[in-house]
Amino acid sequence: MTTQDQSEIFNGTASVAFKDARSIDGTDTRAVPAFVLGEELAALAEDDPRIVVLTADLGRSNRALDFAARWPDRFFNVGIAEKNMITTAAGMAAAGNIPFAATFGSFAALLCAEQIRTDCAYPDLPVRVVGHHSGMSMGFYGTSHHSLEDIGMMRTIADLTVVSATDANHLRALLRLSLDHPHAMYLRLGRGRDPEVYDRVPELTLGRAHTLRDGNHLTIIATGSEVHPALDAARLLAERGVEARVVDMWTIAPLDREAVLAAARETGAVLTVEEANITGGLGSAVAEVLADTGISTAFRRHGVPDEHVPVGPPAGLYAHYRLDADGIAAVAEELLEGSPR
Known part of the structure; x- marks a missing residue:
C-alpha cells in the first residue's frame, strides 16, 4: 500500500537533503x-x-x-x-x-x-x-x-x-x-528552524509589539522568521556606527499603531522586514498607519517583491532577496542614505 506521508522530507530527516551549505542543520x-x-x-x-x-x-x-x-x-x-x-x-x-x-x-x-x-x-x-x-x-x-x-x-x-x-x-x-x-x-509559523529570539516564554498582549533593541537612527519592524536576522543586522549596523531599534511586530491584526508612530517620531527612518510578499503585507500595514496620521519619515518595505519566487533551497532564497542579516543591513543603509542621522 502506498502512502502520501512525506513528513521526513518536510522535517529535513530524509536521505534527500533539500538544503545548501547555508541552511541550518542539526x-x-x-x-x-x-x-x-x-x-x-x-x-x-x-x-x-x-x-x-x-x-x-x-x-x-x-x-x-x-x-x-x-x-x-x-x-x-x-x-x-x-x-x-x-x-x-x-x-x-x-x-x-x-x-x-x-x-x-x-x-x-x-x-x-x-x-x-x-x-x-x-x-x-x-x-x-x-x-x-x-x-x-x-x-x-x-x-x-x-x-x-x-x-x-x-x-x-x-x-x-x-x-x-x-x-x-x-x-x-x-x-x-x-x-x-x-x-x-x-x-x-515560520520555516520550522527558527533560531531562538526569546530565552523564555514572553508575556504577550494583543496589539502590543515587543521592542527588542533600542536605537535612534532607524527602526527595523520585523515579524516572524525575520526578527532574528533583523537583530543580527542591527548588530552589524552598530559596528558601522548606526544604531537601529528592532521591533518584533508579532501582532499584525490588530497592529501596534503606537509602536509604529513612536518609531516614526523617535528614529530617523522606518524599515519593515517580512518573509512575505510586500504587497498588502506587514509593510503595507505600517504604511497605512503612517499615511493615516500624516507623519513624514523615511520609509521602506522590505520583503519579497510582487513576484513568484524561484525554486531553490530556503537559505539561498533568503540571500537572493536580501532577507538575511547582511541583506537587511544593506537595505537599511540604502534607506538612510537620503535620511539625516
Whole structure:
C-alpha cells in the first residue's frame, strides 16, 4: 500500500537533503516552532477540555501527533481535505470547543481563505488556524507550497486576529494567549528552524509589539522568521556606527499603531522586514498607519517583491532577496542614505 506521508522530507530527516551549505542543520526539533505545537497543546489540554486538534495528513510535519499520543479522542486527521478541516473546526467551535486546525500556510491561508472568512470569522467563532512552514521555507516545492500572500490576505478579513510566531518560546506564549481569545485567529509559523529570539516564554498582549533593541537612527519592524536576522543586522549596523531599534511586530491584526508612530517620531527612518510578499503585507500595514496620521519619515518595505519566487533551497532564497542579516543591513543603509542621522 502506498502512502502520501512525506513528513521526513518536510522535517529535513530524509536521505534527500533539500538544503545548501547555508541552511541550518542539526537543530533540536524541540526548539523550533513547527515542533512544539503538539507538545504545548497537549500540556494545555490537561487543564482545558475544550482543546481539540485537527490536521490534514500532516501530523508528523507539525508534530500534532504529540498531541494525539496523549489525547487520541481529541485529535482528528481529516486527510488531504483542508477546506473541510476548517469547516469542521468551525462546527466544533460552535459546539463549545477551541479547535486548532493545522496545515501548511500555503494551504491554510490561500486554499481555505473562504472557509476562514465565512465559516470562522463571520460567525465570530474561536477557531485557531495554524499555518506552518510559511514564507519560502518549502523552497524546492515551488509556488504551490510557498506562503507569501497569507499576511496580506488574512489581515483583510474582518474579525480575524492575525499573529506571527517568532520562535518556539514565542509560539508557546501565543498558544496560551489564544485560549482566552473569543475570536477567530490565524497563527503564522515560520520555516520550522527558527533560531531562538526569546530565552523564555514572553508575556504577550494583543496589539502590543515587543521592542527588542533600542536605537535612534532607524527602526527595523520585523515579524516572524525575520526578527532574528533583523537583530543580527542591527548588530552589524552598530559596528558601522548606526544604531537601529528592532521591533518584533508579532501582532499584525490588530497592529501596534503606537509602536509604529513612536518609531516614526523617535528614529530617523522606518524599515519593515517580512518573509512575505510586500504587497498588502506587514509593510503595507505600517504604511497605512503612517499615511493615516500624516507623519513624514523615511520609509521602506522590505520583503519579497510582487513576484513568484524561484525554486531553490530556503537559505539561498533568503540571500537572493536580501532577507538575511547582511541583506537587511544593506537595505537599511540604502534607506538612510537620503535620511539625516
